Amino acid sequence: MSDWKPSILVVDDEKTFRSAVLDLLQDVGFVCADADSDEAALDCLAKQHYNIVFTDLRMPGIDGLALLREIKKIDESIIVVFITSHTSIDSTIEALRLGAYDYLIKPLEDIELILAMIHRITDKILLEAEKKSLLKNLQEKNRDLDESRQKIIQYSVDISALYTAEKEMLSGLDLEEVYQRSVAHISRLVGFKPALLWVFDKSRTKLVLKSHCRLGDLDEKSLSLEFPQVISRVSGDLKQALISKVTQGTALFHPVQGHQSFYGVLSILNLKRRPFSRRQKEMMTRFSFSVAVAIENAQLYHEVKTLGTRDALTGLFNRRHFEDIFKSELLRGARHHHPVSLIFFDVDYFKKYNDAHGHLMGDVVLRKLAELVQSRVRDTDIVCRYSGEEFIIVLPYTTKLDAKQLAEDIRQSVAAYKFPYGEQQPDGAVTISFGISESPLDGIGSEIVVKSADDALYRAKEMGRNCVC
Incomplete structure (x- = not known):
């Protein structure tokens, strides 16, 4: 879906302007059409769906605001951008209130501003589609789980207890909470036996003990080291051993496997070395799948939540999250009478780097820059990608002087790092400039x-770049 391009309708009574915009869009492969009036525009929209409409605010016939209302009646999802030489604060506010995405003022200094606007809108459309897809996936999994629950409820009192345990465990979407609840519930369901949960690490080559309960005098360290070996000795193959579930009466293992993946192993211990009952084995089998679904749901929830707050390229917080968190930090600082500092920085001569080496290499620089900055800040500091090559760091409980010291440390670290083709930059290295403020x-x-x-960043640029101001 990354090659997808939106369809575009250009509405303007100036033929020269329409032609220039159409030529620009068609040259880069966009499907587009034009209209010279509101009636022609509505006729186009009645015949074909367009993702984006660029329209003048004032034309013969109804004005742009009335056209905006009509477009939103046709399809609320159509994104409308005004391009006009007649603008006022009142008309702009009203347009945005009625659902316009943004506006551009004619004459355009650079007609390719329209392309930049389209790229932002395309990212927005794709992001919304991805969010809807993830949410739909989450809903489908919940529906699958509900169907499974209805079957389970029809069984015995034991099955009713299992349903109650599942419901409580799945009420939270925090992954660590899912781990803790899973061992607590399986322990109660099988008669208060010691329970343990191992989960694969990121490499998926090692099982890590994530949660346990009722171990008593058993040594947790030895369990975390020895029990994977016990599992592997059940048969020659680890996964086959997990699927077989049962050892010779001392421990019961079951794979935690759901719709999407194999997550780990749930285990209960029988310290009296008595064989496990059929009831205990059935509980283990049923509950292990529920644990897997809970893990999947928690991971999906985390993905959806992250999608709205993180920058896809660098993994840093995005501008929207920055605006929310910065206001909160300022309020907290005012309430507790402590300073909050802000570091605003960008990459020097970044356009030249992109022009010379391509945007993919530029992305490499931005990702590595994000890693370098993250390695220099505290856990309480908040690093965000503001836009393009611009970044912001929010520093609670920090004075401007301390912020400048941190910025200088980051500046030196970045200047010393050997970025690809950095030696070809004007300063002989990839460098960054900083502006600092304090509230x-x-x-x-x-x-x-x-x-x-x-403003401080602008002064740093005037001072020759690669400095803190």
């Missing part, structure tokens, strides 16, 4: 503090 020293509101840091 309440430089202002109280979030916009004021960001502007203060942005």
Whole structure:
């Protein structure tokens, strides 16, 4: 879906402007059409769906705001962008209130601003589609689980207890909480036996003991080291051993395997070395699948949540999350009378780097830069990708002086790192420039503090770049 391109309708009574925009869009492969009036535009929309509509705010006939209302009646998902030479604060606010995505002012200094706008809109459309897909997947899994529950409820009192345990465990979507609840519930379901949960590490080559309960005097360290060996000795093959479930009456193992993957092993111990009953084995079999579904749900929830707050390229927080968290940090700082500093920085001559070596290499630089910065900040600091090659660090409980010291440390670290083709940059290396601000020293509101840091960054650029200001 990464090659997908939106269909575009350009509405403007100026033929020259329409032709210029159409030529630009068609040259890069967009499916597009044009209309010279509101009536022609509505006729086009009645015949074919368009993802994006660029329209003038004022044309003969109904005005752009009325056209916007009509478009939203046809399809709420159509993204409308105004391009106009007649603009005012009131009309702009009203357009955005009615659902316009953004606006551009004619004459455009660079007509390729339209392409930049389309790329942002395309990212938004794809992001929403991905979120809907993930949410749909989550809903489908929950429906599958509900169907399984209905079958289980029809059985005995034991099955009713199993349902109650599942319901409580699945009420939370925190992964660590799922781990803890899984061992607590299986222990109760099989008669308060010691229970353990191993989960594969990221490499999927090693089982790690994630949670346990009722071990008593048993040594947790020895269990974490020895029990995977016990599992492997049940038969020659580890996975086959897990599927076989049972050892000779001392421990019961079951794979935690769901719709998507094999996550690990759930185990109960019988310290009296008595054989496990059929009831205990059935409980183990049924409950292990529920644990897998709970893990899948928690992971899907985390993916959906991350998708809304993280930048896909660098893994850093995105601008939307920054705006939310920064306001909260400023309020907290004001409440507790402590400073909050902001570091605003970007990559020097980044456009030249991209032009010379391509955007893929530029992405490599941005990803590595994010890693270098993350390695230098505290756990309480918040690093965000603001836009393009611009980044922001929020520093709670930090003065401007301390923020400058951190920025200088990052600056030196980045300048010393051997980025690909860095020696071909104007300064002989990939470098960054910094602007620092502090609240309440430089202002109280979030916009004021960001502007203060942005102004400082501008001064750093004027001072020759690769410096902290």
